[in-house]
Amino acid sequence: MMNKLIAGSVPYLPKKIVWQFSKRYVAGETIDDALNIVQDLVDKGMRVTVDLLGEFISDLRQAEENTRTYLQMMERFSAKGVRASYSLKPTSFGLLLNAEACYQNIRSLVQKAAAIHSFVRIDMEDSSCTEIELRLYKRLHNEFPNHVAIVLQAYLKRTLQDIQNLTTDSSAPETINIRLCKGIYVESEKIAYKGYEEVRRHFLEDLEFMFKHNLFAAIATHDKYLVDCAIQLIEKLNVPHNRFEFQMLYGVTPLLRDELVAAGYPMRIYVPFGKDWFAYCTRRLKENPKIASDVVKALFVRQ
Ligand SMILES: Cc1cc2nc3c(=O)[nH]c(=O)nc-3n(C[C@H](O)[C@H](O)[C@H](O)COP(=O)(O)OP(=O)(O)OC[C@H]3O[C@@H](n4cnc5c(N)ncnc54)[C@H](O)[C@@H]3O)c2cc1C
Incomplete structure (x- = not known):
């Protein structure tokens, strides 16, 4: 109850205080901040996907600006020899304003990634967005099968069917990630x-299908x-280590993460x-009010 109260009040706290808690979950504000964190994780034996946080956009100029920032980031990471992949949300590239312009923006990023x-x-x-984002993925996957990947959500009732459709519609299912x-x-x-248990059950059902059909999971x-x-x-299906990876959010369950890496x-x-x-971190807090105690710590403990 207390944690929920604190989590609810976070948007009204000074940004400086929220940052004390947030820096565990966010690399910083700039591409160079991201580079430092990524380099550290890579040095510890992890792979990384980088995401530029974006608020809801209301015109296509913001989508173009986001495209330019991703291109700069890719250029900078590549010039420094730092290996990373890139995650993005299509609505930040104009999906709900002009689907074709969004496609062209994201296509330029996939082309750069290639x-x-x-x-x-x-x-x-x-x-x-599910249907349009799947269509966007399929279109890009036809052109760049090894340079674009998608996300599916186990809580959606349609997901197993979506995975089956992707598998049967593709001439190279092994490139589906x-x-x-x-x-x-x-x-x-x-x-x-x-x-909660139902979502877990479907997660495992989807995962088993992916393993059995040699999709990258x-x-x-x-x-x-x-x-x-x-x-x-x-172990049961003898899935080779190059056909899957675990993924976690930066700063979340680091002990479990490190155990898996060590194994x-x-x-x-x-x-x-x-x-x-700021918006990203207040969302993370709402998801898991238990970590609100971190905010209280940040209030009282000088960093
Ligand atoms: C790499 C990655 C990418 C994702 N991409 C998407 C996406 O594209 N679309 C989408 O809809 N969702 C995405 N998600 C979010 C995902 O759908 C879940 O909402 C989120 O991961 C919580 O579910 P869980 O499986 O970790 O299990 P949960 O049961 O929610 O969490 C298990 C335990 O992990 C810890 N934990 C979980 N979340 C947090 C947190 N935020 N802060 C602190 N501790 C936490 C808690 O100890 C919790 O008890 C992504 C998640 C990850 C890890």
């Missing part, structure tokens, strides 16, 4: 599973139960950065 031997992952947003996560948006029970969860079950599946499992960390860190 030139620097990397790839772009299309994050999955709320269910009003899906990040499977539980899903973060509030969706109606008509289209989404609501029970990015297993995005901090849920120890799911991690353990995924490992059991990997030799591939791990990719999702590293967000950018001027819009």
Whole structure:
């Protein structure tokens, strides 16, 4: 209850204080801040995907600005010899304003990723975007099969069918790379599973299908139960280590993350950065009010 209260008051706290708690979850404001954190994670044996935090955009000029920033980031990372992949949200590139302009913006990023031997992952947003984002992915995947990846959410009732369709529609299913996560948006029970155990069950069902059909599986969860079950599946089905990776958010469950890395499992960390860190962090807090006590610590403990 107390944690919920604190979490609710975070948007009204001075940014400087919220930053004391947020810096565990966000690399900083600039490309160079992101580079430093990424280099550190890579040195510790992890892979990284970088995300530029963006607020809702209201005109296409902002989409073009975001495209330019991603291109600069890719150029800078590549020039420094730092290997990373890039995650993005299509609405930040104009998806809901002009789907074709959005496609062209993202296409230019995938093309750049191909030139620097990397790839772009299309994050999955709320269910009003599922169909268009899947179409966007398929179109890009036809042209750049090894340089674009997608996310699917286990809580959506349609997801297993979506995975099956991607598998049967593709002439090269081994190039399909899906990040499977539980899903973060509030969706109606008509289209989404609501029970905690039910979502876990479908997550594992989707994952098993992906393993059995040789799709690349990015297993995005901090849920120890799911991690353990995924490992059991990997062992049972003899899935080679180059056909999956675990993924976690920067700063979340670092002990579990380090255990997996030490045990030799591939791990990719999702590293967000950018001027819009404040909105991102208050969202993370609402998701998990238990960590609100960190904010209180930041209030009283001088860093
Ligand atoms: C790499 C990555 C990419 C993602 N991309 C997308 C996407 O494109 N679209 C989408 O809808 N969702 C995305 N998500 C979010 C995902 O859908 C879940 O909402 C989120 O990961 C929480 O689910 P969980 O599987 O970790 O399990 P949970 O049951 O929520 O969490 C398990 C445990 O992990 C810890 N934990 C979880 N989240 C947090 C947190 N934020 N802060 C502190 N501790 C936490 C807690 O100890 C919790 O008990 C992504 C998640 C990851 C890890």
